[in-house]
Amino acid sequence: MGIEIMREKCVGCAACVKACPFNAISMKDGKAVIGPECTLCGACVKHCRFDAIEFERPRGKEVDHSSYRGVWVYCETRRGKLMHSALELVSRARELADELGEEVGAMVFGSGAPETFTVLGDHGADVVHFSSESRFDEYLTGNLAPLVSGLILKHRPGIVLFPATHTGRDLAPRVAASLAVGLTADCTGLAVQDGLLIQSRPAFGGNIMADIVSPDVRPQMATVRPNVFKARGGLGKKPDTFEVNLNEGMIDATVRIIEIVRTSKEGVKGIEEADIVISGGGGMKNAENFRVLEELAATLNGTVGASRVAVDAGWRPRSDQIGQTGKTISPKLYIACGISGKIQHQVGMRGSEVVVAINKDPSAPIFKVADYGIVGDLFQVVPALNEAFRELLGGG
């Protein structure tokens, strides 16, 4: 394990100096020299056109476990803003770290990073590693993967958690493979037992649960579903913050963003992050009728989702689709309106804490996975429900 510049092959082109995310390579006497800042992330290797860098990736299996300490969280930001999942994961990391007697570390990147220190500390972070460069405001795998891998190699946390969002599920396996460690996807439960992280996750479309461990490698890594753990603030910690020493030259030019289309409204939580999701299916009959769901969502501060039938009919954008070919969500409350609830839909919403079904057909399968049901016409029930909540919540 290690890295070395083969001096006889190095022509002094300095391509590796530019490629290093940590400014660890410098030129001396016309040859590249690797300094102590090197984290063995390997980002330089492919940039050398002369095969002058000899590199063997560190192997997770060969490590001394006792030197890996700390529970770390990759805190996702979008357009510079911290996602709620970051606070949920930091809160859970705090509980796990307390059991282990270790520290909580957070990684946060993007122009809004410095504004997150207080809230991350409030939820239990002891240490924050950050960069406030705007190049991280729009996620690109190639920008972040070497950086995150490098930080992990350098600081050796025992556990690293990522959100199971599109970004987290893109980044975490890339990082895990570069570290040659295991990764458990989409966890809905995390616990510590005999020093090992027990990672619980659904498989086979939620038909079975499995507890996964990574006994021989460090760090133990998992992606975790948003909305599974509660964000618990009020700890008032003042985290130590460390700005990542970034190299200006490290910009991955192989992948470019050509266009960005946002369909979600500013200020409304996406369906993965919402505590309350009110979802409509074939029974909605047309796009216009979704207004009754929007009204209830406004009262409850929730977000409107849709079944595949409603998306296929063009009533709602596909980013709102819940089910096997759409999103898998786990809100506190899921209200299914005019959704029959075939197994493919259940896959997407079964993780909800409480499920309410509103349907005309008492034999609709949705009632099999619901906690509460109202058999009736949704166009009468949903407005009545809205009215009842408005009265009880005192919103007038």
Add this chain to the structure above:
Amino acid sequence: MRIIVCVKQVPDTTEVRIDPKTNTLIREGVESILNPYDQFALEEALRLKAERVDVKVTVLSMGPPQARKVLLKSLALGADEAVLLSDRAFAGSDTWATSIALSGAVKEMGDADIIFCGLQAIDGDTAQVGPEMAQLLDIPQLTYAERVSLTHDLKVRVEQQMEDGSRVLESETPVLVTCVPPPSFVPKVPPMPGILKTKSKPYKVWDSKKIGADPSDLGLQGSPTRVRRTYSPPPRGEVTIIPGDAREASRSLARILMDRNIVGGVD
């Protein structure tokens, strides 16, 4: 241009049931299918092939000899050749060990321009094998691709699904793309002429030696993760049907949800 499409044979999860006594999957009577995400990836690859004359599409799978079925289906849909990685040494692979084997096979095949994978397989739902392969091959990745196209200068363009919309990304080759079918996707049924042509197409079976992988990296032995136990998800209790007309039922339900702190409670 060479395209490799990775496919997996999976049990149809909409049919899967758990034996309540043993907490294991009841596989009997459950049909094995081509993972729908992979079929979409294959159809995207074949669409690129239809647009250009010089594209060769190889389908690659790792699995038991029975996985032949999904490779034959892929050939019938229009792929040019098939490779099945089949060896007891691969048994029990987690996503890391699977990625080692598949990326080893990709390296063995030589210069691929685009590697297609389904975003995830419907049995494991991890979405990890694609990015792990991309890292092991040291090439960029484009994940959550709903549509794939080639630019005039042969860069790969994808429409990437994001939680809050979508993005168009462009990458140089070689690149690995993971595909997610749009809701409107209906998997094609192989046409009869395609089925007849499968016999004349190359079909290879490779073992672990062929890909030159370190045996300690493969199968259960090479897998850093272990399944400690499996169990049925906690069952939801019986549904409570709230009685009364729309107004009465709504009032009762609103009260229950507020009493349980599901609505209006403190987070």
